[in-house]
Amino acid sequence: MLNDQGRPTRPEGAAAAEGTPAATPWTFTGNRALRVEEPLIFEIGRAETTGVDLPAPDGLAPRLGRLARKAAPDLPGLTEPEAMRHYVRLSRSNYSIDTGLYPLGSCTMKHNPRLNEKMARLPGFADVHPLQPVSTVPGALDVIADLGGWLCRLTGMDAVAMSPKAGAHGELCGMMAIKAAIRARGETRNVVLVPESAHGTNPATAALIGMTVRDVPARADGTVDVEAVKALLGPDVAAIMLTNPNTCGIFEPEVAAIAEAVHAAGAYFYADGANFNAIVGKVRPGDLGVDAMHINLHKTFSTPHGGGGPGAGPVVLSSRLAPFAPLPFIHLEEGRPVLVETEAGTAPGETPFGRMTAFHGQMGMFTRALAYMLSHGTDGLRQASEDAVLAANYVRAGLADLMTLPFPDHPSMHEVLFDDGFLKETGITTLDFAKAMIDEGYHPMTMYFPLVVHGAMLIEPTESESKASLDLFVATLRDLVLSAKRGETERFTQAPRFAPRRRLDETRAARSPKLRWEKPKPWTAAEAAE
Numbered sequence: 001m002l003n004d005q006g007r008p009t010r011p012e013g014a015a016a017a018e019g020t021p022a023a024t025p026w027t028f029t030g031n032r033a034l035r036v037e038e039p040l041i042f043e044i045g046r047a048e049t050t051g052v053d054l055p056a057p058d059g060l061a062p063r064l065g066r067l068a069r070k071a072a073p074d075l076p077g078l079t080e081p082e083a084m085r086h087y088v089r090l091s092r093s094n095y096s097i098d099t100g101l102y103p104l105g106s107c108t109m110k111h112n113p114r115l116n117e118k119m120a121r122l123p124g125f126a127d128v129h130p131l132q133p134v135s136t137v138p139g140a141l142d143v144i145a146d147l148g149g150w151l152c153r154l155t156g157m158d159a160v161a162m163s164p165k166a167g168a169h170g171e172l173c174g175m176m177a178i179k180a181a182i183r184a185r186g187e188t189r190n191v192v193l194v195p196e197s198a199h200g201t202n203p204a205t206a207a208l209i210g211m212t213v214r215d216v217p218a219r220a221d222g223t224v225d226v227e228a229v230k231a232l233l234g235p236d237v238a239a240i241m242l243t244n245p246n247t248c249g250i251f252e253p254e255v256a257a258i259a260e261a262v263h264a265a266g267a268y269f270y271a272d273g274a275n276f277n278a279i280v281g282k283v284r285p286g287d288l289g290v291d292a293m294h295i296n297l298h299k300t301f302s303t304p305h306g307g308g309g310p311g312a313g314p315v316v317l318s319s320r321l322a323p324f325a326p327l328p329f330i331h332l333e334e335g336r337p338v339l340v341e342t343e344a345g346t347a348p349g350e351t352p353f354g355r356m357t358a359f360h361g362q363m364g365m366f367t368r369a370l371a372y373m374l375s376h377g378t379d380g381l382r383q384a385s386e387d388a389v390l391a392a393n394y395v396r397a398g399l400a401d402l403m404t405l406p407f408p409d410h411p412s413m414h415e416v417l418f419d420d421g422f423l424k425e426t427g428i429t430t431l432d433f434a435k436a437m438i439d440e441g442y443h444p445m446t447m448y449f450p451l452v453v454h455g456a457m458l459i460e461p462t463e464s465e466s467k468a469s470l471d472l473f474v475a476t477l478r479d480l481v482l483s484a485k486r487g488e489t490e491r492f493t494q495a496p497r498f499a500p501r502r503r504l505d506e507t508r509a510a511r512s513p514k515l516r517w518e519k520p521k522p523w524t525a526a527e528a529a530e
């Protein structure tokens, strides 16, 4: 059965539409036990219903003139309990780090400690408004300055731009600082070197600021060759964007030599710091020659991630780029934080390249990240990194005899990369394998990334999983691999069999998303007669 929007109304309808057998028995409601099918709010709401009961305002003369709406806006109306149930049910459809292991490689989906939440909810932090007079928020400024200080210390860098709101936004910030520095030298350089294994945001950032991307080929072992970088360097190269540990989960062994070569050619070293969780307290990127690096607080420093909350991507800068840090920033004057909002407030030598955001960054995330740091201390942060690397290698050791490692000679850092070699001749793809994990109650790992590995499966357990949790995960994957090898193909090609929706046309959903509900047209007499 299809609804007004042409969507199947029942899970088995979705399967049948693709010609696949229904996996689970039919129910009258389409619900699965206490898991309730949720229609769109437009489908359950009625324009004549409302959850509020306010008297019409008295003697209010509308001033909209001819702009006033002629007809009701056709918004869905629901009673309070209906609205409540709709959104609570939707929230229960989310998979999250609070409901299970979330092994997405590169994304560092780690536990969000409840202590962080408690600190962020303190009214003095939660209720500050960005337009409040600065004199009323010294505590908030202290938090921003303290967190920035920690980030500089942990990375061995000189300055920090706190306002970027995600890793990709941080990339933009760092690359704009690099562009400003090059312009200040009176040069024009417009090429950025990006290794093949890089995250897609790296070349996208370079392109966004008008630079041309030059690919650095990966070596057979997944790392970047300093000689390959040297061959691509020239007077037109502005920067290299390098991820370390890289997206294959490998620490770049020649990173210091690469930095040296890049600097010798007059270019800058942008490090994608998304994988910083592997090396906190062990390596300071500043010591490796990094000029700019974003830090995803929502990865490394445990703030909520993805649908769970806004990101924050502060960027640390070397002394070479510090003068170009964007407004606003904080100066310490006699140990007290002073907010610099405009060029008039800058110190001699400071030439900010502009401003990234209206205000000062994600205050709630700053409070959470600082709470995480203070509750761990330097030794605790180092241990978190060590445990993250240990957990990834534990998963690797538990699966290496059954699954295939594209780079068996490099130890894994915080994530372990498998390829689809072990599925050869089974007729099962990486996608099928990932869908079968959903049936087993696991969010799939990162798939088909990095692109340098065929059928990539990138698993990052993080430090916050217990040994029991990792053991069950490993045992589940072992069972799936053995099942695949025994030829139980349907378990994979038909998966997910137990999810409320089966295989969706993800490409079509991404390419032509339907973001607007259209009111179904009333049936014509001819259609009704049919």
Ligand SMILES: *Cc1c(COP(=O)(O)O)cnc(C)c1O
Binding pocket: 106, 107, 166, 167, 168, 169, 199, 201, 243, 247, 272, 274, 275, 296, 311, 313
């Ligand atoms: C997550 C990630 C990014 C982008 O960070 P966002 O916060 O999602 O914008 C960039 N590079 C790598 C390697 C990543 O894993």
